[in-house]
Amino acid sequence: MHKITTLDDHWMGRPRSIGTALLESDGHYAIVDPGPGSTLHTLRKELGARGVSVGDLDALLLTHIHLDHAGASGALVRENPRVAVYVHKLGAPHMIDPSKLLASAARLWPDNLAELFGEALPVPESNLRILEGRETITLGPRKIEVAYTPGHAAHHVSYFEDFEGVAFVGDTTGVRIEGHPYVMPATPPPDIDLPLWDSSFARILERQPKRLFLTHFGFSENPAAHIAQFQERLHRWMETTEGILQAAKSDEQAMACFMATMRAEIGQHLPAEEVEQYVATAGLNLSFLGLARHARKRAQAAASVSKTTS
Known part of the structure:
Protein backbone atom coordinates (compact mmCIF):
# COMPACT_ATOMS: atom_id res chain seq x y z
CA MET A 1 0.00 0.00 0.00
CA HIS A 2 1.20 3.48 -0.90
CA LYS A 3 -0.51 6.46 0.69
CA ILE A 4 0.12 10.10 1.56
CA THR A 5 -2.07 11.44 4.37
CA THR A 6 -2.38 14.90 5.89
CA LEU A 7 -2.20 14.90 9.68
CA ASP A 8 -3.65 18.07 11.23
CA ASP A 9 -1.57 19.07 14.26
CA HIS A 10 -4.23 21.58 15.47
CA TRP A 11 -1.59 24.10 16.52
CA MET A 12 -2.89 26.36 19.31
CA GLY A 13 -6.27 24.68 18.88
CA ARG A 14 -6.57 25.87 15.27
CA PRO A 15 -7.26 23.34 12.53
CA ARG A 16 -5.43 23.76 9.21
CA SER A 17 -2.47 25.69 10.65
CA ILE A 18 0.33 23.11 10.76
CA GLY A 19 0.13 19.90 8.76
CA THR A 20 2.37 16.85 8.92
CA ALA A 21 2.48 14.54 5.91
CA LEU A 22 2.45 10.79 6.58
CA LEU A 23 4.00 8.66 3.83
CA GLU A 24 3.23 4.97 3.82
CA SER A 25 4.96 2.62 1.41
CA ASP A 26 4.57 -1.16 1.80
CA GLY A 27 4.79 -1.06 5.58
CA HIS A 28 7.45 1.64 5.73
CA TYR A 29 6.50 4.99 7.29
CA ALA A 30 7.94 8.50 7.22
CA ILE A 31 6.59 11.89 8.20
CA VAL A 32 7.44 15.26 6.71
CA ASP A 33 7.71 18.11 9.25
CA PRO A 34 6.54 16.65 12.57
CA GLY A 35 5.61 20.10 13.88
CA PRO A 36 6.40 21.71 17.25
CA GLY A 37 6.70 20.05 20.61
CA SER A 38 3.44 21.68 21.67
CA THR A 39 1.44 19.52 19.23
CA LEU A 40 3.20 16.22 19.91
CA HIS A 41 0.18 14.76 21.71
CA THR A 42 -2.05 15.58 18.73
CA LEU A 43 0.47 14.11 16.31
CA ARG A 44 0.47 10.84 18.25
CA LYS A 45 -3.33 10.76 18.15
CA GLU A 46 -3.40 11.52 14.41
CA LEU A 47 -0.90 8.72 13.74
CA GLY A 48 -2.83 6.33 15.98
CA ALA A 49 -6.06 7.04 14.12
CA ARG A 50 -4.29 5.65 11.01
CA GLY A 51 -3.00 2.60 12.84
CA VAL A 52 0.55 3.95 13.09
CA SER A 53 2.63 4.56 16.22
CA VAL A 54 5.75 6.67 16.70
CA GLY A 55 7.66 3.40 16.99
CA ASP A 56 6.61 2.48 13.44
CA LEU A 57 8.30 5.51 11.91
CA ASP A 58 11.40 4.92 9.82
CA ALA A 59 12.21 8.55 9.07
CA LEU A 60 11.49 12.19 9.82
CA LEU A 61 11.96 14.40 6.76
CA LEU A 62 12.54 18.00 7.86
CA THR A 63 12.09 20.71 5.26
CA HIS A 64 13.83 23.12 7.68
CA ILE A 65 14.48 23.53 11.37
CA HIS A 66 12.05 26.30 12.36
CA LEU A 67 10.24 25.20 15.51
CA ASP A 68 6.80 24.98 13.88
CA HIS A 69 8.22 22.41 11.46
CA ALA A 70 10.86 20.49 13.39
CA GLY A 71 10.54 21.23 17.11
CA ALA A 72 9.09 17.81 18.00
CA SER A 73 11.95 15.88 16.38
CA GLY A 74 14.03 15.30 19.51
CA ALA A 75 11.05 14.02 21.47
CA LEU A 76 10.15 11.62 18.67
CA VAL A 77 13.72 10.28 18.56
CA ARG A 78 13.66 9.76 22.32
CA GLU A 79 10.48 7.71 21.82
CA ASN A 80 11.83 5.86 18.79
CA PRO A 81 15.66 5.75 18.93
CA ARG A 82 15.95 4.03 15.54
CA VAL A 83 14.23 6.78 13.52
CA ALA A 84 16.41 8.62 10.98
CA VAL A 85 16.13 12.42 10.88
CA TYR A 86 16.88 14.00 7.50
CA VAL A 87 17.97 17.65 7.65
CA HIS A 88 20.08 20.10 5.65
CA LYS A 89 23.70 20.45 6.75
CA LEU A 90 23.18 24.07 7.86
CA GLY A 91 20.35 23.04 10.16
CA ALA A 92 21.96 19.91 11.59
CA PRO A 93 24.08 21.60 14.31
CA HIS A 94 20.93 23.25 15.69
CA MET A 95 19.17 19.90 15.94
CA ILE A 96 22.09 18.50 17.95
CA ASP A 97 22.15 21.58 20.19
CA PRO A 98 18.97 23.68 19.88
CA SER A 99 20.08 26.38 22.35
CA LYS A 100 20.86 29.03 19.70
CA LEU A 101 17.67 28.19 17.80
CA LEU A 102 15.64 28.61 20.99
CA ALA A 103 17.42 31.85 21.91
CA SER A 104 16.66 33.27 18.46
CA ALA A 105 13.02 32.20 18.72
CA ALA A 106 12.75 33.74 22.20
CA ARG A 107 13.61 37.14 20.72
CA LEU A 108 10.62 36.85 18.39
CA TRP A 109 8.24 35.36 20.99
CA PRO A 110 9.53 36.68 24.33
CA ASP A 111 6.31 36.03 26.27
CA ASN A 112 4.82 32.79 25.00
CA LEU A 113 7.52 30.67 23.34
CA ALA A 114 6.81 27.56 25.45
CA GLU A 115 3.06 27.84 24.93
CA LEU A 116 3.44 28.14 21.18
CA PHE A 117 6.13 25.56 20.52
CA GLY A 118 6.61 23.43 23.62
CA GLU A 119 9.90 21.71 24.33
CA ALA A 120 12.59 21.23 21.68
CA LEU A 121 14.84 18.36 22.72
CA PRO A 122 18.25 17.67 21.13
CA VAL A 123 18.54 15.04 18.40
CA PRO A 124 21.52 12.69 18.81
CA GLU A 125 24.02 13.14 16.00
CA SER A 126 23.83 9.42 15.22
CA ASN A 127 20.17 9.82 14.19
CA LEU A 128 20.85 12.63 11.73
CA ARG A 129 21.14 12.10 7.98
CA ILE A 130 22.81 15.18 6.54
CA LEU A 131 21.49 16.62 3.28
CA GLU A 132 22.91 19.08 0.77
CA GLY A 133 20.51 18.47 -2.11
CA ARG A 134 20.40 15.90 -4.94
CA GLU A 135 20.21 12.91 -2.59
CA THR A 136 17.71 10.09 -3.02
CA ILE A 137 15.98 8.66 0.05
CA THR A 138 14.42 5.19 -0.10
CA LEU A 139 11.19 4.42 1.77
CA GLY A 140 10.35 0.84 0.87
CA PRO A 141 9.85 0.90 -2.92
CA ARG A 142 9.21 4.68 -2.87
CA LYS A 143 12.05 6.97 -3.95
CA ILE A 144 12.24 10.51 -2.57
CA GLU A 145 14.56 13.05 -4.20
CA VAL A 146 15.94 15.99 -2.26
CA ALA A 147 16.46 19.52 -3.59
CA TYR A 148 18.07 22.45 -1.79
CA THR A 149 15.46 25.24 -1.79
CA PRO A 150 16.65 28.28 0.22
CA GLY A 151 15.00 31.69 0.25
CA HIS A 152 12.67 31.31 3.22
CA ALA A 153 15.53 29.78 5.23
CA ALA A 154 19.16 29.00 4.43
CA HIS A 155 18.63 25.40 5.65
CA HIS A 156 15.51 24.64 3.60
CA VAL A 157 15.11 21.55 1.42
CA SER A 158 12.16 20.10 -0.50
CA TYR A 159 11.30 16.45 -1.09
CA PHE A 160 9.92 14.92 -4.31
CA GLU A 161 8.36 11.46 -4.15
CA ASP A 162 8.01 9.33 -7.26
CA PHE A 163 4.70 7.45 -6.84
CA GLU A 164 2.20 10.32 -6.82
CA GLY A 165 4.41 13.18 -7.97
CA VAL A 166 4.05 15.15 -4.74
CA ALA A 167 6.57 17.84 -3.78
CA PHE A 168 6.82 18.54 -0.05
CA VAL A 169 7.90 22.17 -0.11
CA GLY A 170 7.67 23.33 3.51
CA ASP A 171 7.46 27.13 3.36
CA THR A 172 9.11 27.59 -0.05
CA THR A 173 5.77 28.22 -1.78
CA GLY A 174 4.12 30.15 1.05
CA VAL A 175 0.95 29.64 3.06
CA ARG A 176 -2.19 28.41 1.33
CA ILE A 177 -4.89 26.64 3.26
CA GLU A 178 -6.22 23.78 1.17
CA GLY A 179 -9.44 24.77 -0.58
CA HIS A 180 -8.62 28.49 -0.79
CA PRO A 181 -7.02 30.16 -3.82
CA TYR A 182 -4.97 32.76 -1.92
CA VAL A 183 -1.22 32.15 -1.42
CA MET A 184 0.45 34.27 1.25
CA PRO A 185 4.16 34.89 1.90
CA ALA A 186 5.72 33.82 5.18
CA THR A 187 8.98 35.73 5.49
CA PRO A 188 10.36 35.66 9.05
CA PRO A 189 13.91 36.80 9.84
CA PRO A 190 16.79 36.21 9.52
CA ASP A 191 17.37 34.35 6.21
CA ILE A 192 14.98 35.91 3.65
CA ASP A 193 16.73 36.14 0.28
CA LEU A 194 14.60 36.77 -2.82
CA PRO A 195 17.19 35.90 -5.52
CA LEU A 196 17.83 32.56 -3.81
CA TRP A 197 14.08 32.07 -3.47
CA ASP A 198 13.59 32.61 -7.20
CA SER A 199 16.19 29.92 -7.92
CA SER A 200 14.30 27.57 -5.59
CA PHE A 201 11.07 28.13 -7.54
CA ALA A 202 12.90 27.12 -10.71
CA ARG A 203 14.32 24.05 -8.96
CA ILE A 204 10.84 22.91 -7.96
CA LEU A 205 9.24 23.58 -11.34
CA GLU A 206 11.93 21.76 -13.32
CA ARG A 207 10.89 18.56 -11.56
CA GLN A 208 7.29 19.05 -12.77
CA PRO A 209 5.50 17.85 -9.62
CA LYS A 210 1.82 17.03 -9.95
CA ARG A 211 0.94 18.46 -6.52
CA LEU A 212 2.54 20.50 -3.78
CA PHE A 213 2.23 19.72 -0.09
CA LEU A 214 2.52 22.80 2.11
CA THR A 215 3.12 22.49 5.85
CA HIS A 216 0.71 25.46 6.12
CA PHE A 217 -1.59 23.80 4.97
CA GLY A 218 -2.24 20.80 2.77
CA PHE A 219 -2.21 20.06 -0.95
CA SER A 220 -2.13 22.48 -3.87
CA GLU A 221 -3.14 20.92 -7.17
CA ASN A 222 -1.59 23.24 -9.80
CA PRO A 223 2.07 23.82 -8.91
CA ALA A 224 2.94 26.12 -11.82
CA ALA A 225 -0.02 28.46 -11.23
CA HIS A 226 0.52 28.36 -7.47
CA ILE A 227 4.19 29.30 -7.74
CA ALA A 228 3.52 32.02 -10.33
CA GLN A 229 0.98 33.66 -8.00
CA PHE A 230 3.24 33.33 -4.99
CA GLN A 231 6.37 34.63 -6.71
CA GLU A 232 4.56 37.73 -7.97
Missing part, protein backbone atom coordinates in the same frame (compact mmCIF):
# COMPACT_ATOMS: atom_id res chain seq x y z
CA ARG A 233 3.10 38.42 -4.51
CA LEU A 234 6.39 37.83 -2.72
CA HIS A 235 8.20 40.40 -4.85
CA ARG A 236 5.32 42.86 -4.57
CA TRP A 237 5.32 42.54 -0.78
CA MET A 238 9.05 43.23 -0.87
CA GLU A 239 8.54 46.39 -2.93
CA THR A 240 5.69 47.50 -0.64
CA THR A 241 7.92 47.01 2.39
CA GLU A 242 10.69 49.10 0.85
CA GLY A 243 8.21 51.91 0.18
CA ILE A 244 6.83 51.73 3.73
CA LEU A 245 10.32 51.88 5.24
CA GLN A 246 11.19 54.96 3.18
CA ALA A 247 8.01 56.80 4.21
CA ALA A 248 7.64 55.75 7.86
CA LYS A 249 8.98 57.90 10.68
CA SER A 250 9.64 54.95 12.97
CA ASP A 251 9.87 51.18 12.98
CA GLU A 252 6.59 51.04 14.91
CA GLN A 253 4.83 53.13 12.28
CA ALA A 254 6.29 50.98 9.51
CA MET A 255 5.06 47.80 11.19
CA ALA A 256 1.56 49.23 11.70
CA CYS A 257 1.36 50.37 8.06
CA PHE A 258 2.52 46.98 6.76
CA MET A 259 0.05 45.09 8.94
CA ALA A 260 -2.87 47.28 7.87
CA THR A 261 -1.92 47.13 4.18
CA MET A 262 -1.52 43.36 4.07
CA ARG A 263 -4.60 42.63 6.18
CA ALA A 264 -6.60 44.67 3.69
CA GLU A 265 -5.13 42.71 0.77
CA ILE A 266 -5.81 39.37 2.42
CA GLY A 267 -9.38 40.49 3.12
CA GLN A 268 -9.93 41.08 -0.59
CA HIS A 269 -9.26 37.42 -1.32
CA LEU A 270 -10.65 35.52 1.68
CA PRO A 271 -13.79 35.34 3.81
CA ALA A 272 -13.52 37.42 6.97
CA GLU A 273 -13.32 34.35 9.21
CA GLU A 274 -10.27 33.08 7.30
CA VAL A 275 -8.25 36.31 7.40
CA GLU A 276 -7.17 35.84 11.02
CA GLN A 277 -6.31 32.20 10.33
CA TYR A 278 -3.86 33.22 7.60
CA VAL A 279 -2.44 36.13 9.63
CA ALA A 280 -1.81 33.95 12.68
CA THR A 281 -0.48 30.94 10.77
CA ALA A 282 2.02 32.96 8.73
CA GLY A 283 2.98 35.33 11.56
CA LEU A 284 2.27 38.51 9.60
CA ASN A 285 4.26 40.72 11.98
CA LEU A 286 7.28 38.43 11.57
CA SER A 287 6.90 38.62 7.80
CA PHE A 288 7.40 42.38 8.06
CA LEU A 289 10.54 41.91 10.16
CA GLY A 290 12.03 39.48 7.65
CA LEU A 291 11.21 41.62 4.62
CA ALA A 292 12.47 44.78 6.35
CA ARG A 293 15.75 43.07 7.19
CA HIS A 294 16.18 41.96 3.58
CA ALA A 295 15.22 45.43 2.29
CA ARG A 296 17.86 47.09 4.46
CA LYS A 297 20.50 44.60 3.34
CA ARG A 298 19.61 45.34 -0.30
CA ALA A 299 19.81 49.09 0.33
CA GLN A 300 23.21 48.74 2.00
CA ALA A 301 24.51 46.62 -0.88
CA ALA A 302 23.24 49.17 -3.44
CA ALA A 303 24.83 52.04 -1.50
CA SER A 304 28.14 50.16 -1.34
CA VAL A 305 28.10 49.57 -5.10
CA SER A 306 27.23 53.22 -5.74
CA LYS A 307 30.08 54.38 -3.52
CA THR A 308 32.51 52.05 -5.30
CA THR A 309 31.55 53.20 -8.78
CA SER A 310 31.33 56.95 -8.04
Whole structure:
Protein backbone atom coordinates (compact mmCIF):
# COMPACT_ATOMS: atom_id res chain seq x y z
CA MET A 1 0.00 0.00 0.00
CA HIS A 2 1.20 3.48 -0.90
CA LYS A 3 -0.51 6.46 0.69
CA ILE A 4 0.12 10.10 1.56
CA THR A 5 -2.07 11.44 4.37
CA THR A 6 -2.38 14.90 5.89
CA LEU A 7 -2.20 14.90 9.68
CA ASP A 8 -3.65 18.07 11.23
CA ASP A 9 -1.57 19.07 14.26
CA HIS A 10 -4.23 21.58 15.47
CA TRP A 11 -1.59 24.10 16.52
CA MET A 12 -2.89 26.36 19.31
CA GLY A 13 -6.27 24.68 18.88
CA ARG A 14 -6.57 25.87 15.27
CA PRO A 15 -7.26 23.34 12.53
CA ARG A 16 -5.43 23.76 9.21
CA SER A 17 -2.47 25.69 10.65
CA ILE A 18 0.33 23.11 10.76
CA GLY A 19 0.13 19.90 8.76
CA THR A 20 2.37 16.85 8.92
CA ALA A 21 2.48 14.54 5.91
CA LEU A 22 2.45 10.79 6.58
CA LEU A 23 4.00 8.66 3.83
CA GLU A 24 3.23 4.97 3.82
CA SER A 25 4.96 2.62 1.41
CA ASP A 26 4.57 -1.16 1.80
CA GLY A 27 4.79 -1.06 5.58
CA HIS A 28 7.45 1.64 5.73
CA TYR A 29 6.50 4.99 7.29
CA ALA A 30 7.94 8.50 7.22
CA ILE A 31 6.59 11.89 8.20
CA VAL A 32 7.44 15.26 6.71
CA ASP A 33 7.71 18.11 9.25
CA PRO A 34 6.54 16.65 12.57
CA GLY A 35 5.61 20.10 13.88
CA PRO A 36 6.40 21.71 17.25
CA GLY A 37 6.70 20.05 20.61
CA SER A 38 3.44 21.68 21.67
CA THR A 39 1.44 19.52 19.23
CA LEU A 40 3.20 16.22 19.91
CA HIS A 41 0.18 14.76 21.71
CA THR A 42 -2.05 15.58 18.73
CA LEU A 43 0.47 14.11 16.31
CA ARG A 44 0.47 10.84 18.25
CA LYS A 45 -3.33 10.76 18.15
CA GLU A 46 -3.40 11.52 14.41
CA LEU A 47 -0.90 8.72 13.74
CA GLY A 48 -2.83 6.33 15.98
CA ALA A 49 -6.06 7.04 14.12
CA ARG A 50 -4.29 5.65 11.01
CA GLY A 51 -3.00 2.60 12.84
CA VAL A 52 0.55 3.95 13.09
CA SER A 53 2.63 4.56 16.22
CA VAL A 54 5.75 6.67 16.70
CA GLY A 55 7.66 3.40 16.99
CA ASP A 56 6.61 2.48 13.44
CA LEU A 57 8.30 5.51 11.91
CA ASP A 58 11.40 4.92 9.82
CA ALA A 59 12.21 8.55 9.07
CA LEU A 60 11.49 12.19 9.82
CA LEU A 61 11.96 14.40 6.76
CA LEU A 62 12.54 18.00 7.86
CA THR A 63 12.09 20.71 5.26
CA HIS A 64 13.83 23.12 7.68
CA ILE A 65 14.48 23.53 11.37
CA HIS A 66 12.05 26.30 12.36
CA LEU A 67 10.24 25.20 15.51
CA ASP A 68 6.80 24.98 13.88
CA HIS A 69 8.22 22.41 11.46
CA ALA A 70 10.86 20.49 13.39
CA GLY A 71 10.54 21.23 17.11
CA ALA A 72 9.09 17.81 18.00
CA SER A 73 11.95 15.88 16.38
CA GLY A 74 14.03 15.30 19.51
CA ALA A 75 11.05 14.02 21.47
CA LEU A 76 10.15 11.62 18.67
CA VAL A 77 13.72 10.28 18.56
CA ARG A 78 13.66 9.76 22.32
CA GLU A 79 10.48 7.71 21.82
CA ASN A 80 11.83 5.86 18.79
CA PRO A 81 15.66 5.75 18.93
CA ARG A 82 15.95 4.03 15.54
CA VAL A 83 14.23 6.78 13.52
CA ALA A 84 16.41 8.62 10.98
CA VAL A 85 16.13 12.42 10.88
CA TYR A 86 16.88 14.00 7.50
CA VAL A 87 17.97 17.65 7.65
CA HIS A 88 20.08 20.10 5.65
CA LYS A 89 23.70 20.45 6.75
CA LEU A 90 23.18 24.07 7.86
CA GLY A 91 20.35 23.04 10.16
CA ALA A 92 21.96 19.91 11.59
CA PRO A 93 24.08 21.60 14.31
CA HIS A 94 20.93 23.25 15.69
CA MET A 95 19.17 19.90 15.94
CA ILE A 96 22.09 18.50 17.95
CA ASP A 97 22.15 21.58 20.19
CA PRO A 98 18.97 23.68 19.88
CA SER A 99 20.08 26.38 22.35
CA LYS A 100 20.86 29.03 19.70
CA LEU A 101 17.67 28.19 17.80
CA LEU A 102 15.64 28.61 20.99
CA ALA A 103 17.42 31.85 21.91
CA SER A 104 16.66 33.27 18.46
CA ALA A 105 13.02 32.20 18.72
CA ALA A 106 12.75 33.74 22.20
CA ARG A 107 13.61 37.14 20.72
CA LEU A 108 10.62 36.85 18.39
CA TRP A 109 8.24 35.36 20.99
CA PRO A 110 9.53 36.68 24.33
CA ASP A 111 6.31 36.03 26.27
CA ASN A 112 4.82 32.79 25.00
CA LEU A 113 7.52 30.67 23.34
CA ALA A 114 6.81 27.56 25.45
CA GLU A 115 3.06 27.84 24.93
CA LEU A 116 3.44 28.14 21.18
CA PHE A 117 6.13 25.56 20.52
CA GLY A 118 6.61 23.43 23.62
CA GLU A 119 9.90 21.71 24.33
CA ALA A 120 12.59 21.23 21.68
CA LEU A 121 14.84 18.36 22.72
CA PRO A 122 18.25 17.67 21.13
CA VAL A 123 18.54 15.04 18.40
CA PRO A 124 21.52 12.69 18.81
CA GLU A 125 24.02 13.14 16.00
CA SER A 126 23.83 9.42 15.22
CA ASN A 127 20.17 9.82 14.19
CA LEU A 128 20.85 12.63 11.73
CA ARG A 129 21.14 12.10 7.98
CA ILE A 130 22.81 15.18 6.54
CA LEU A 131 21.49 16.62 3.28
CA GLU A 132 22.91 19.08 0.77
CA GLY A 133 20.51 18.47 -2.11
CA ARG A 134 20.40 15.90 -4.94
CA GLU A 135 20.21 12.91 -2.59
CA THR A 136 17.71 10.09 -3.02
CA ILE A 137 15.98 8.66 0.05
CA THR A 138 14.42 5.19 -0.10
CA LEU A 139 11.19 4.42 1.77
CA GLY A 140 10.35 0.84 0.87
CA PRO A 141 9.85 0.90 -2.92
CA ARG A 142 9.21 4.68 -2.87
CA LYS A 143 12.05 6.97 -3.95
CA ILE A 144 12.24 10.51 -2.57
CA GLU A 145 14.56 13.05 -4.20
CA VAL A 146 15.94 15.99 -2.26
CA ALA A 147 16.46 19.52 -3.59
CA TYR A 148 18.07 22.45 -1.79
CA THR A 149 15.46 25.24 -1.79
CA PRO A 150 16.65 28.28 0.22
CA GLY A 151 15.00 31.69 0.25
CA HIS A 152 12.67 31.31 3.22
CA ALA A 153 15.53 29.78 5.23
CA ALA A 154 19.16 29.00 4.43
CA HIS A 155 18.63 25.40 5.65
CA HIS A 156 15.51 24.64 3.60
CA VAL A 157 15.11 21.55 1.42
CA SER A 158 12.16 20.10 -0.50
CA TYR A 159 11.30 16.45 -1.09
CA PHE A 160 9.92 14.92 -4.31
CA GLU A 161 8.36 11.46 -4.15
CA ASP A 162 8.01 9.33 -7.26
CA PHE A 163 4.70 7.45 -6.84
CA GLU A 164 2.20 10.32 -6.82
CA GLY A 165 4.41 13.18 -7.97
CA VAL A 166 4.05 15.15 -4.74
CA ALA A 167 6.57 17.84 -3.78
CA PHE A 168 6.82 18.54 -0.05
CA VAL A 169 7.90 22.17 -0.11
CA GLY A 170 7.67 23.33 3.51
CA ASP A 171 7.46 27.13 3.36
CA THR A 172 9.11 27.59 -0.05
CA THR A 173 5.77 28.22 -1.78
CA GLY A 174 4.12 30.15 1.05
CA VAL A 175 0.95 29.64 3.06
CA ARG A 176 -2.19 28.41 1.33
CA ILE A 177 -4.89 26.64 3.26
CA GLU A 178 -6.22 23.78 1.17
CA GLY A 179 -9.44 24.77 -0.58
CA HIS A 180 -8.62 28.49 -0.79
CA PRO A 181 -7.02 30.16 -3.82
CA TYR A 182 -4.97 32.76 -1.92
CA VAL A 183 -1.22 32.15 -1.42
CA MET A 184 0.45 34.27 1.25
CA PRO A 185 4.16 34.89 1.90
CA ALA A 186 5.72 33.82 5.18
CA THR A 187 8.98 35.73 5.49
CA PRO A 188 10.36 35.66 9.05
CA PRO A 189 13.91 36.80 9.84
CA PRO A 190 16.79 36.21 9.52
CA ASP A 191 17.37 34.35 6.21
CA ILE A 192 14.98 35.91 3.65
CA ASP A 193 16.73 36.14 0.28
CA LEU A 194 14.60 36.77 -2.82
CA PRO A 195 17.19 35.90 -5.52
CA LEU A 196 17.83 32.56 -3.81
CA TRP A 197 14.08 32.07 -3.47
CA ASP A 198 13.59 32.61 -7.20
CA SER A 199 16.19 29.92 -7.92
CA SER A 200 14.30 27.57 -5.59
CA PHE A 201 11.07 28.13 -7.54
CA ALA A 202 12.90 27.12 -10.71
CA ARG A 203 14.32 24.05 -8.96
CA ILE A 204 10.84 22.91 -7.96
CA LEU A 205 9.24 23.58 -11.34
CA GLU A 206 11.93 21.76 -13.32
CA ARG A 207 10.89 18.56 -11.56
CA GLN A 208 7.29 19.05 -12.77
CA PRO A 209 5.50 17.85 -9.62
CA LYS A 210 1.82 17.03 -9.95
CA ARG A 211 0.94 18.46 -6.52
CA LEU A 212 2.54 20.50 -3.78
CA PHE A 213 2.23 19.72 -0.09
CA LEU A 214 2.52 22.80 2.11
CA THR A 215 3.12 22.49 5.85
CA HIS A 216 0.71 25.46 6.12
CA PHE A 217 -1.59 23.80 4.97
CA GLY A 218 -2.24 20.80 2.77
CA PHE A 219 -2.21 20.06 -0.95
CA SER A 220 -2.13 22.48 -3.87
CA GLU A 221 -3.14 20.92 -7.17
CA ASN A 222 -1.59 23.24 -9.80
CA PRO A 223 2.07 23.82 -8.91
CA ALA A 224 2.94 26.12 -11.82
CA ALA A 225 -0.02 28.46 -11.23
CA HIS A 226 0.52 28.36 -7.47
CA ILE A 227 4.19 29.30 -7.74
CA ALA A 228 3.52 32.02 -10.33
CA GLN A 229 0.98 33.66 -8.00
CA PHE A 230 3.24 33.33 -4.99
CA GLN A 231 6.37 34.63 -6.71
CA GLU A 232 4.56 37.73 -7.97
CA ARG A 233 3.10 38.42 -4.51
CA LEU A 234 6.39 37.83 -2.72
CA HIS A 235 8.20 40.40 -4.85
CA ARG A 236 5.32 42.86 -4.57
CA TRP A 237 5.32 42.54 -0.78
CA MET A 238 9.05 43.23 -0.87
CA GLU A 239 8.54 46.39 -2.93
CA THR A 240 5.69 47.50 -0.64
CA THR A 241 7.92 47.01 2.39
CA GLU A 242 10.69 49.10 0.85
CA GLY A 243 8.21 51.91 0.18
CA ILE A 244 6.83 51.73 3.73
CA LEU A 245 10.32 51.88 5.24
CA GLN A 246 11.19 54.96 3.18
CA ALA A 247 8.01 56.80 4.21
CA ALA A 248 7.64 55.75 7.86
CA LYS A 249 8.98 57.90 10.68
CA SER A 250 9.64 54.95 12.97
CA ASP A 251 9.87 51.18 12.98
CA GLU A 252 6.59 51.04 14.91
CA GLN A 253 4.83 53.13 12.28
CA ALA A 254 6.29 50.98 9.51
CA MET A 255 5.06 47.80 11.19
CA ALA A 256 1.56 49.23 11.70
CA CYS A 257 1.36 50.37 8.06
CA PHE A 258 2.52 46.98 6.76
CA MET A 259 0.05 45.09 8.94
CA ALA A 260 -2.87 47.28 7.87
CA THR A 261 -1.92 47.13 4.18
CA MET A 262 -1.52 43.36 4.07
CA ARG A 263 -4.60 42.63 6.18
CA ALA A 264 -6.60 44.67 3.69
CA GLU A 265 -5.13 42.71 0.77
CA ILE A 266 -5.81 39.37 2.42
CA GLY A 267 -9.38 40.49 3.12
CA GLN A 268 -9.93 41.08 -0.59
CA HIS A 269 -9.26 37.42 -1.32
CA LEU A 270 -10.65 35.52 1.68
CA PRO A 271 -13.79 35.34 3.81
CA ALA A 272 -13.52 37.42 6.97
CA GLU A 273 -13.32 34.35 9.21
CA GLU A 274 -10.27 33.08 7.30
CA VAL A 275 -8.25 36.31 7.40
CA GLU A 276 -7.17 35.84 11.02
CA GLN A 277 -6.31 32.20 10.33
CA TYR A 278 -3.86 33.22 7.60
CA VAL A 279 -2.44 36.13 9.63
CA ALA A 280 -1.81 33.95 12.68
CA THR A 281 -0.48 30.94 10.77
CA ALA A 282 2.02 32.96 8.73
CA GLY A 283 2.98 35.33 11.56
CA LEU A 284 2.27 38.51 9.60
CA ASN A 285 4.26 40.72 11.98
CA LEU A 286 7.28 38.43 11.57
CA SER A 287 6.90 38.62 7.80
CA PHE A 288 7.40 42.38 8.06
CA LEU A 289 10.54 41.91 10.16
CA GLY A 290 12.03 39.48 7.65
CA LEU A 291 11.21 41.62 4.62
CA ALA A 292 12.47 44.78 6.35
CA ARG A 293 15.75 43.07 7.19
CA HIS A 294 16.18 41.96 3.58
CA ALA A 295 15.22 45.43 2.29
CA ARG A 296 17.86 47.09 4.46
CA LYS A 297 20.50 44.60 3.34
CA ARG A 298 19.61 45.34 -0.30
CA ALA A 299 19.81 49.09 0.33
CA GLN A 300 23.21 48.74 2.00
CA ALA A 301 24.51 46.62 -0.88
CA ALA A 302 23.24 49.17 -3.44
CA ALA A 303 24.83 52.04 -1.50
CA SER A 304 28.14 50.16 -1.34
CA VAL A 305 28.10 49.57 -5.10
CA SER A 306 27.23 53.22 -5.74
CA LYS A 307 30.08 54.38 -3.52
CA THR A 308 32.51 52.05 -5.30
CA THR A 309 31.55 53.20 -8.78
CA SER A 310 31.33 56.95 -8.04
